[in-house]
Amino acid sequence: MGVPHLANEVLKYSKNCRYLRRILKDTLNHLEEITKEKFFHKDNDGKLEVSPTELHEMNRILDRPPAIFVFGQSRASRNFLVNEILGRQLLPLLSTPQEATAPLKVLVLKQDGKIPPNIIETLSKNCTPLTWSEIMMEESEVGNRVEYKEVHVPHLLFRDDGKMFVVPELTGKVTNSISEFVKKSAPVFVYVVKGSVLSEVELAEVRELRRAFGSIPICFVSSVWLAPPDLTESDQDQFEYNMGNLMTNDSFERRKSWTQNGPIDKHRSNKPSAVDSVLVKQVADAGYQITLPGTRTRQISAGNGYSQIVIGFESLPNLNIFARRQFQLRLVKCATVLTEVHDRCLRLFVLSAFDVARSIQITPRRILFAKRQEDQLYQNLMTLTTGKHDEIRSIIVETAALKREDLLEMARNYKFPGVDDSEDSGYEDSHPMSSQEVEKHTEVIQELVLGALNKAVAAQLVDSIDVYRKSVIGTLQRCVEALEEDDEEHDHRAHDSLKQILNAAYQVQVSVRSSTSFVSTFFEQLLQLIMQIVLPWNAPPKPDREWRANVAAETLDSLNPSRLARGVCHQLCERLRESHEAFQQSMRQLEARLNGQLERCEEIGQRMRRYHAPRLARLSLEAVSLKDSATYGVPALGREIGRGQYGVVFACDTWAGYTPCAVKTVVPPDDKHWSDLAMEFYYSRTVPEHDRIVSLRGSVIDHTYGQGSAPAVYLIMDRLSRDLYDALKLGLSWFSRLQIALDVVQGIRFLHSQGLIHRDIKLKNVLLDKSNRAKITDLGFCKPEAMISGSIVGTPIHMAPELLSGHYDSAVDVYAFGVLLWYICAGSVRLPYVFEQCRNKDQLWSCVKRGARPEYLSCFDENCWQLMQDCWAGDPAKRPLLGAVETRLDQILEKSKQENLGYEGGPEVVETDHDADSLSSSPYIDIDIKDD
Missing domain, CATH: 3.40.50 (Rossmann fold)
Structure with missing residues (x-):
């Protein structure tokens, strides 16, 4: 029939275009749904959209x-x-x-x-x-x-x-x-x-x-x-x-x-x-x-x-x-653009999940800190204010004495507006002042003197407490500002109340437009008192230099520092009390709003983790798989080399230029398994290449599998020689086992540096190359901490106690490594005695929940045993950081080399009816209770 396959190529291309068009349509609908839920900050809305350029580029391909x-x-x-x-x-x-x-x-x-x-x-x-x-x-x-x-x-x-x-x-x-x-x-x-x-x-x-x-x-x-x-x-x-x-x-x-x-x-x-x-x-x-x-x-x-x-x-x-x-x-080209959109949105999901988790943790602490700091500040200010009487009095007296001559000279040289009182004009001799002019000019001189005195007193009073303001107020003010910034209503009443406190106590501005301080308020009232003083004039005065100096002098002499200091202190205490009560009320309202927001964020975050992210990850998996399939074809499956709970692993000679390869085949039975697989693929694909992590090379979805009844997903990765379980059964030298332990720690550290928790560190998930160097594989349970929502996954004998509660962090990998180190040091796959006694699911769970630990073996190095115990400590906070674990393993390895333990160290393999393989392959060992 001529060139029959050309028609097949055309039909296959049209089919793939329809497939990509469906993925694009689902992506657009899904992103629109997410935008309507308003989970992300408005600044990130643009990142959740397919740009016009991207959309045009894809449609230009798919519509032709x-x-x-x-x-x-x-x-x-x-x-x-x-x-x-x-x-x-x-x-x-x-x-x-x-x-x-x-x-x-x-x-x-x-x-x-x-x-x-x-x-x-x-x-x-x-x-x-x-x-x-x-x-x-x-x-x-x-x-x-x-x-x-x-x-x-x-x-x-x-x-x-x-x-x-x-x-x-x-x-x-x-x-x-x-x-x-x-x-x-x-x-x-x-x-x-x-x-x-x-x-x-x-x-x-x-x-x-x-x-x-x-x-x-x-x-x-x-x-x-x-x-x-x-x-x-x-x-x-x-x-x-x-x-x-x-x-x-x-x-x-x-x-x-x-x-x-x-x-x-x-x-x-x-x-x-x-x-x-x-x-x-x-x-x-x-x-x-x-x-x-x-x-x-x-x-x-x-x-x-x-x-x-x-x-x-x-x-x-x-x-x-x-x-x-x-x-x-x-x-x-089209699939690449679509994948970039998916990756951009998924990264935003993960980062937003971290932001929400951080807010949930830090917001209550900020609120508590702000309340405690403000209350302590209020108490300190009240104590300080009540003891400020003598200081304020002394400042007023000292400033008035020091500035007296300057103030009198300033009054002598003052020129009344609209009055030519120079010596040549003769105005002062020919124009004695009326009573109204006396009152008016007296007020002018008094305001002049008191204004200058106000500045001098305020400067000294501010200097006396400025150090305290800088050391205490800055942190509290930033904390309140951060809380109000997180508030959707952007209500700044708490911040304004705090400003009132600062204004009353430290002479700082209430707002940008206001420069009023309590010292200026004090002199305003002082001015009113002085205005009531009646000066006994025997004759209408002349507005000469001496008259102005006398008015200034009498103004200064009429001040009563003690009475004014008491008035200032009382006024200051009242203002502090009012500001404190206003701040407490504002914080209660702010706390109620923020708690409501956090509850909504947590609900949306759960939906993001359980629905939105997996759904978008599945679309990404489909797009990437089509791209890999179009580029490199479907991998040729060889012999079976492994089998797990969720798939079968086959050998593959070569694919996409990589050789040899291993192909993990999975047939997801329902949407939940599709979601889990898609998230596994996304996290595995985004992990940068590292010597201690098995690299994922690509994926292909075989829609013809099972005559099209259920598509099979092929995950193609590098193939190594064997896993750690098989290697321990055949026997490894002591140095090799220590090096493997170091490799595993480095691999886990790298995953943690990428924000990921493995959650299933065990013998079968550590692969060895021909040189017995280890790589971590099977990132099926691997997730960022912020994307975990109460999921209980893993192999029970490697599971930390807190993992059963659903609230845990990266410390669970340290615990699992401690159990893995027990096997490495034992040089055997024999189960620890406490787990070997478990004959059914209930006994195993009960043992795990009690926090049972493997026993000490006579062949153990004391330093290794101490490291195991530290790693599987019941309190996650007491477990060492992986950097410290790596350092201690390095020291153990160097010490072993110096003592020339060589290749003779390590116990022989002990075969039992209940070894790690037989239990780990049973249905009650490799469990997956996933709530993500």
Whole structure:
């Protein structure tokens, strides 16, 4: 049937486009749903959207159906290639030399309606070749466009809106018309070379394609018949005419047989020749990158890919590979953009979860701190204020005495507004003041003196307590500001009340616009007292320098520092008390609002962890798997090398250039298992490559598994030699075991540095390479601490006591390592005695809940035993940090080398009926009670 696989490639591309379009639609709907829930801060809303650029780029790929564009100077060769692709003689070959120059428009091969069920029978019996009268049209142009003829063909190639364009010799108008179709499709360009090299006309046409369509690659196909190169042009036309008659006058099936064994073979190049290299050079000089058929690359180019040369129609299956590569490039580009959107949103989920967890922990502490600090501040200020009487009195007296002469001189030199009282004017001698002017000018001098005195007293009083203000108030003020910043209502009453306290106590500004201090308030009232003083004037005074100095002096002398100091202290205490009560009331209201917000955040956070993040992670898994499948294909499964609770592990020789590989196959039975697998895949994929962690290389979803009843997910990772369980059974040296322990600690430390908790450290999850260096595997239970919501997972004998409560942190991995170290030091897979006694699920759980620990063995190094005990301490806070664990293991290893324990250390393997493998494979050991 010609090139049957090309239709399969087109159909598979259309199917994958529909698949990606569904993922994109679900992603957009899901992000819109998350935005409506208003879980994220408004500043992050933009990160939860698919940008217009991303959306345009994906739609530009997904909304364009596949199309095959056939170019070439030889009409017979073009038609022959189309017939080969369709597997039937649809287009006629030339019957007369005159028809070789007959006008022909662009042919658009397409399909109307659905393909009939009996497609093969329909193609073989009911379809006859079209005549020239059916496809030829009179010259007709509309503007700068060339008319085209649609030919409806029932063929699989056109089932999903696919098309094929048979393009005549290129002209400017033809190029413009074709450009419209190229822009609206996923194009695959095929250029049929009339001979074995490009003629001058063909080379010019190829350059025109390069100019018009940029870097779109082309598959160059030489004709099935190759005229001898020494023929003249007219003889070559005659040769083509004879070959056309031969092909037209025989049945399609018989003609196909002839193309393999008949007389055409004598004119066909069966092997690449020197002429082929000329064609390669011509194509390269035209600006196209060339890859030879069968060339395999580790990764698909990020650009439009490479062009290809196919010599002879018997090599047409290479056209399938070329088309597949072009479709893959588009699919990979779209899937990559979609994956970037998923990764960006999932990262935001994780970071927001950390922010919420931090807020839940720190907000109550901040509130308690603010209350205690303010109350302590209030008590200290009240004590300080009541004892300030003598200090304020002393400041007033000392300042008045020190500044007296300066204040009197300032009063003498004061110029009343609108009054020329200079010595030359004679105003003072000729204009004694009336009683109203005396009162007015007296007030002016008093305000002048008291204002200056106010500044001097305030400066000294502020200096006396400024150190206390800086040391106490800054932290409290920042704490209150942080709490109010977290408040959705942004109510700053608590902050304002605190400012009132600070204003009353420390002479600081109430607000930006206000510079009033309690000292200025004090002098305002002082001014009112002085205003009541009646000065006994014997005669109307003159506003001279001495009179102004006398008014200033009498103002200073009339001050009563003791009485004013008592008034100031009383006023200050009242203001402190009012501000304190206002602050306490504001904090109670703020606390109620914040607690309500935290409860809502926790509810939304639970929904984010249990629903939104897994759902988006599944979409990400599907997009990445399609990209990996399109790029590298489905891995070839070898022998079974492992089996767990959730999947089977197979060997794989090579995939995506990585060798050897292990393929973990999982068939999720329901949405919850899909969610768990998707989150595992996301965390595993985002962990940077590290020497102590088994790397995840990719994933593929096999939708044909189980005849399509339930898709299987393949997780491809590096394959190592064996796991620690098998290695201990066969025996390891003491140095090797210590090195493995160090490797495991380094691996766990790296996971913790990425914000992840493994939660299932055990023998089976430690793999060894050929040099017995360890790597941690199986990140199925691995999660960030903030994304854990009461989940109880793991292997019971390795589970820390607090893990059973659902509230735990990374210290559970330290506990699990302590148990793992027991096995490493024992050099055996025999269960600890306390667990060996458990015969059923209830006994095991009861033992774990009681906090049972493995026993001491006589072969243990004392330092190792002490390290185990420290690691599995019941109180997580008492367990050592992994950095300290690594240091202690290093010291133990160095000490062992110095004592030359060598390879003789370590006990022999003890086989029992209840070893770690038999229990860990039983249903009550490897449990998964997941509430995430």
